[in-house]
Amino acid sequence: MQKCSHCQNSFSIDALQECVDEGKTLYFCCNGCKSVYYLLKDCHTQAFYDKLQGTTLTPPIHNLSNYDYYDSQAFQQKYIRSTSDRSQITILIHNIHCSACIWLNETMLNKLEGVIEAHINYTNHRATIVWNPNKINLSQIIQTIYSLGYEVSVGEQMEQKAKEEKQLFFTKLIVAIFCTMNIMWIAIAQYSGYFQGIAQEYSLLLNSASFLLCTPVVFFSGSVFYLSAFKGLKAKRVGMDLLVFSGSLMTYLYSIYASLIGHESYFESVSMILTFVLLGKFLENKAKETAGETLQNLSLQIPQSVRVGDKLLPPQSVSIGSEVEVLVGEKIIIDGILQSPYALVDESSLSGESKPIAKKKGDILLSGSINLTHNILYRTTHSFEQSTLSTLIELVQQSQHSKPRIQEMANAISSRFSQSVLLVALLTFCVYFFSLHLPLDETLKIAVSIIIIACPCALALATPIANITGLTQAYMQGIIFKKGRHLETLAKIDTLCIDKTGTLTQGEPKLIHQIHFHPYDPLLLQAFLSKDLHPIAKGILASLPKTSSPYEITTFEHIPSQGIKASSPLGELVGGHLEFLRSLKIPMPTFEKHSGSLFAFALNGQLISIFFLQDTLKPHAKDLIQNLQKQNIDLMIVSGDEENEVSRIAQELQISAYYAKQTPIDKANIITSLQAQGKKVAMIGDGINDSLALQKAQVSITMADKSDLALQSSDIILLQDKLTGIHKAIKIAQNTYKTIKTNIYFSLFYNTLTIPLAILGHISPIFAALSMSASSLIVVFNSMRQKSKTPRI
Numbered sequence: 098m099q100k101c102s103h104c105q106n107s108f109s110i111d112a113l114q115e116c117v118d119e120g121k122t123l124y125f126c127c128n129g130c131k132s133v134y135y136l137l138k139d140c141h142t143q144a145f146y147d148k149l150q151g152t153t154l155t156p157p158i159h160n161l162s163n164y165d166y167y168d169s170q171a172f173q174q175k176y177i178r179s180t181s182d183r184s185q186i187t188i189l190i191h192n193i194h195c196s197a198c199i200w201l202n203e204t205m206l207n208k209l210e211g212v213i214e215a216h217i218n219y220t221n222h223r224a225t226i227v228w229n230p231n232k233i234n235l236s237q238i239i240q241t242i243y244s245l246g247y248e249v250s251v252g253e254q255m256e257q258k259a260k261e262e263k264q265l266f267f268t269k270l271i272v273a274i275f276c277t278m279n280i281m282w283i284a285i286a287q288y289s290g291y292f293q294g295i296a297q298e299y300s301l302l303l304n305s306a307s308f309l310l311c312t313p314v315v316f317f318s319g320s321v322f323y324l325s326a327f328k329g330l331k332a333k334r335v336g337m338d339l340l341v342f343s344g345s346l347m348t349y350l351y352s353i354y355a356s357l358i359g360h361e362s363y364f365e366s367v368s369m370i371l372t373f374v375l376l377g378k379f380l381e382n383k384a385k386e387t388a389g390e391t392l393q394n395l396s397l398q399i400p401q402s403v404r405v406g407d408k409l410l411p412p413q414s415v416s417i418g419s420e421v422e423v424l425v426g427e428k429i430i431i432d433g434i435l436q437s438p439y440a441l442v443d444e445s446s447l448s449g450e451s452k453p454i455a456k457k458k459g460d461i462l463l464s465g466s467i468n469l470t471h472n473i474l475y476r477t478t479h480s481f482e483q484s485t486l487s488t489l490i491e492l493v494q495q496s497q498h499s500k501p502r503i504q505e506m507a508n509a510i511s512s513r514f515s516q517s518v519l520l521v522a523l524l525t526f527c528v529y530f531f532s533l534h535l536p537l538d539e540t541l542k543i544a545v546s547i548i549i550i551a552c553p554c555a556l557a558l559a560t561p562i563a564n565i566t567g568l569t570q571a572y573m574q575g576i577i578f579k580k581g582r583h584l585e586t587l588a589k590i591d592t593l594c595i596d597k598t599g600t601l602t603q604g605e606p607k608l609i610h611q612i613h614f615h616p617y618d619p620l621l622l623q624a625f626l627s628k629d630l631h632p633i634a635k636g637i638l639a640s641l642p643k644t645s646s647p648y649e650i651t652t653f654e655h656i657p658s659q660g661i662k663a664s665s666p667l668g669e670l671v672g673g674h675l676e677f678l679r680s681l682k683i684p685m686p687t688f689e690k691h692s693g694s695l696f697a698f699a700l701n702g703q704l705i706s707i708f709f710l711q712d713t714l715k716p717h718a719k720d721l722i723q724n725l726q727k728q729n730i731d732l733m734i735v736s737g738d739e740e741n742e743v744s745r746i747a748q749e750l751q752i753s754a755y756y757a758k759q760t761p762i763d764k765a766n767i768i769t770s771l772q773a774q775g776k777k778v779a780m781i782g783d784g785i786n787d788s789l790a791l792q793k794a795q796v797s798i799t800m801a802d803k804s805d806l807a808l809q810s811s812d813i814i815l816l817q818d819k820l821t822g823i824h825k826a827i828k829i830a831q832n833t834y835k836t837i838k839t840n841i842y843f844s845l846f847y848n849t850l851t852i853p854l855a856i857l858g859h860i861s862p863i864f865a866a867l868s869m870s871a872s873s874l875i876v877v878f879n880s881m882r883q884k885s886k887t888p889r890i
Contacts, residue, residue: 101171103130107411108171126171164236176252177235178482183213185227186235191248191262193222198247198325205241209233219561221259224249245328266321270379273318273372277365280310284365304356307364315349319371321378340515344548345370348862351541361538363862370549370866377870380877403430412481419477423468430464432484433475440473442466465489492577492814493568503560503585503837514848518551525856542862546855550865551848558873559840563880567833570883575816576826583812586796587827588834589777593725594768594790596782597736597746598632600800601718601820606636606710610691613706618667620646622698622706625670628653629661633696636710658737658760668701674739674758678704694742711742714749721820722750725827731776735764735790764790781823798823832883840876847872 099110102123113124114131118138125131166172178185190202199217206215206226211233217224226238242249250258283306316323322345325338345367352362402409404422412430415421420436423429429442440456444466453469456462462475464486481487526544529535564581571578578584598604624646626634650670653663660673671678675697679685683699693711697704725732734755736743743757756767764782768790771778780787780794791797797811800818815822851868854860860868 099124101126101130103134106175107414108174111170113171126175127166127169164240167236167239168234172251173235179230182229182231183227184230184235185225186251187223187225188239188249188251189259190217190222190224190242191250191258192321192324193217193247198328201245201329202242202247205245206238209238209241212238219565245331247328266379269318269321270372270375273314273368273375276310276314276318277368277372280307280365280368283307283310301356301359304352304362304364307362308353308356311349311352311364311368314368314371315345318375319345322371322374340518340548340551341371341374343519344545344862347541348545351538355538363538363542366862369863373863373866373870377873380874415477415481417477417480420474421477422472422474424472425468425470427468428464429462429466429468429475430484430486431477431481432464432479433462433477435460435462435473435475437473437475440471441469443469489577492579493572502582503834503841514551514556518548518852521551521852521856522547529858539858543855543858545862546858546860546865547852549862550851550855550860550869556841556844556848558876558880559844560837562877563833563836563840563883566880566883567829567836571826571829574822574825574829576822576829577814577816578826578830579812579814583796584830584833585837586777587779587813587830590730590779590796590827592731592733592771592776592778594733594735594764594771594778594780594794596780596787597734597738597743598712600781601714601734601746601750602712603715604632604712606632606694606712608636608640608708609693609711610709611706612688614686615700615703615705617698617700617705618648620644621648621665621667621670621700624648624650625661625663625665625672625698628663629655632712633694633710634661637696637708658758658763671699672696676758690741692741692745693739695739712746714746715820717820719750721824722752724824728827730827733767735759735767735780737764761787761789765793768793798826829883836880836883840879843879844872844876 099113100107101113102125104126106126108126110124113126116123116125116131123134125134173179173184176186193199193202199219199222202224203215203217206212206224209228211229211231213227213229215224215226228235228238239249283303319342322338322341326342329339348363348370349367352364352367355362401411403412403415404424405415405419415431421431421433435456435458438458440462441453442456442462443453444463454466461478464479464484522544525547526540529543530537530540564584567584568578568581571584578587595601598606619641623638623641625648626638626641627646628650648665648667651664653661655661656673656677660671660677662672663670671681671683673696675685675695678697678699681699681702683702683704685704688707691709693709696708696710698706698708722732732752732754734743734747734750734752736755736757737759738757740757743755747753747755756763759767764787768778768780772793772795778794779796779798780790781798781800782791791799791811796813798813798815799811800815800822813826815826851860851865855865
């Protein structure tokens with residue numbers, strides 16, 4: 098790795114430009130860094146580099162008309178994750194302040210040929226873009242964003258740029274509040290003059306002062322709406338910002354005209370409209386940050402350097418097999434194996450489990466854990482990108498990108514609604530002015546009130562805030578929804594199919610009885626079963642000798658939900674269900690059956706022994722089943738185990754429907770048949786033998802091995818191996834979906850009630866702006882109420 102001579106970021110040497118200056122070899126990651134370096138040299142200010150003291154800079158982006166920097170090898174190496182036909186980057190898009198901006202960018206980016214998908218996070222405006230580099234360059238994608246009137250920042254720039262954007266918005270709000278407070282004093286004097294009489298010259302003077310105070314509000318503070326409205330029109334879309342823009346601008350222009358002819362002006366109304374809407378946006382943004390702050394802070398937990406030997410390296414450059422030192426209180430950010438004698442770590446950020454976990458030499462350390470007691474050494478087993486914490490962050494970020502179906506419906510309504518409102522306002526103006534002959538100022542006030550009060554902000558906010566709050570609450574409970582739409586799907590389920598072993602039971606069956614028909618060497622069975630990972634194999638192994646077996650097992654084969662086969666020096670070995678052995682023409686003598694799972698062992702076509710094992714229920718299994726039954730969810734056990742064992746567990750849990758001896762295909766067929774009956778089915782299983790059934794279900798759940806998150810194929814992952822997570826996931830999904838529906842119903846009711854009142858002239862523009870902002874805030878704070886509804890189990 099070699100540092101760029103300007104920005105001090107580390108790159109592989111083949112990604113840098115090399116040049117020699119006055120006998121000194123310099124390296125630059127891009128032409129921007131090279132230009133700045135020589136500019137500082139020409140100005141004799143190279144002492145700047147001495148003051149950096151190891152601080153890295155963001156490479157400057159020059160010559161944006163060509164956007165060459167985004168296609169440079171150095172940029173790609175640092176910021177882009179690539180495979181042969183797929184690249185991915187996360188960028189921050191600036192000047193977004195509403196759902197219309199997000200919709201516009203997502204729509205235009207997804208229309209580009211070569212873009213696989215583009216999603217923008219509603220709370221922090223970070224866009225994750227996936228594209229085929231063989232069909233389109235990143236520079237073309239970035240250029241599209243700039244052509245829409247937005248800007249981007251990448252990597253280290255993002256936090257700084259986001260902070261600057263917040264400060265600018267806050268400045269605009271303060272200017273609006275200051276001007277509006279002062280313009281109201283003038284308005285009081287004007288209203289007094291109307292009732293008590295005022296000279297024309299004084300009226301013009303007060304109108305001029307109002308005009309001067311109103312103008313900064315319109316063109317500085319209100320620029321966020323005007324720019325967004327212009328971008329929307331450029332993309333042939335009428336959005337909610339156009340409603341605010343047209344309403345305030347019409348009133349502003351009329352007020353100028355009215356002042357010149359000596360009529361009543363409405364500068365204070367314009368100023369208050371924009372101030373109320375900006376204040377509503379400010380409170381809305383603060384709520385959005387609060388809603389998603391847990392998920393946003395997750396990626397901020399990653400330190401910028403890792404201690405390898407006597408060097409501090411970026412985590413992305415640490416190779417597998419490196420020995421890393423972690424000090425007390427530091428976070429482990431790459432998976433590995435402990436080299437120190439012992440360690441005590443906190444894995445609460447991974448699973449929500451607050452109890453410290455003791456580790457000994459040779460144990461696995463998961464990234465995301467915190468070292469608690471003393472400095473430790475460990476050897477990395479994964480790259481930074483493949484480690485648990487990186488995978489977890491990626492899963493959490495992906496969950497915010499997918500929109501629920503109900504949100505797509507709300508977006509479709511709001512996109513058409515704005516056009517309809519403008520048409521209604523225009524028709525109302527024409528009727529009042531041309532047919533009823535109302536004065537121009539009265540007619541204009543009615544039209545402006547319609548435009549502003551009908552702004553569908555609340556409808557656009559109905560889903561995303563509630564969705565992100567639900568995802569955040571789920572993560573805090575150790576539950577990851579891979580896509581936001583799975584919240585909606587899980588909330589609608591009426592049938593839950595549950596695998597038995599490892600889900601309802603501990604997955605550690607114990608040997609309770611065995612029947613021997615012929616003598617055999619236990620070490621042969623030990624060698625045979627040690628090739629299998631099934632809990633039954635492990636249960637029998639626990640009763641066998643722990644000494645090393647002399648037998649070599651070859652051609653081992655696992656037949657899902659049936660059994661296992663292999664070859665050994667003593668002959669052919671077979672184990673599994675009785676039906677499986679019968680299918681192989683192995684004779685079955687009569688024997689007394691016992692309760693529990695059964696495992697039959699045969700050698701060279703002769704039954705040798707039969708083992709009976711029983712598993713125990715997990716803690717809270719009965720509580721879970723009772724809670725789900727109270728919610729009228731149909732429960733069904735679907736297992737590959739023996740009939741008597743599945744029946745025993747079903748009876749203990751008081752579940753009437755169960756299926757035993759089911760192959761993976763049988764399980765999938767059960768799901769399909771239930772769906773054919775109109776059932777909405779969720780499946781929870783171990784993700785291995787149940788993979789087919791998990792894929793068939795409307796929504797699937799697994800209890801994850803945290804060290805293997807990347808391999809999980811289900812829709813919902815429970816980071817804790819506890820059954821309470823299932824109930825929590827369902828309750829969070831139901832609460833979220835209920836909140837979304839409440840928000841949408843409120844938004845539709847609000848517009849249904851207020852638009853007719855505005856058409857009849859019963860609502861002033863100021864009250865329209867205030868009520869529009871209030872409706873948006875009601876929706877936001879109703880969504881935030883979900884935090885108090887998290888199930889305590």
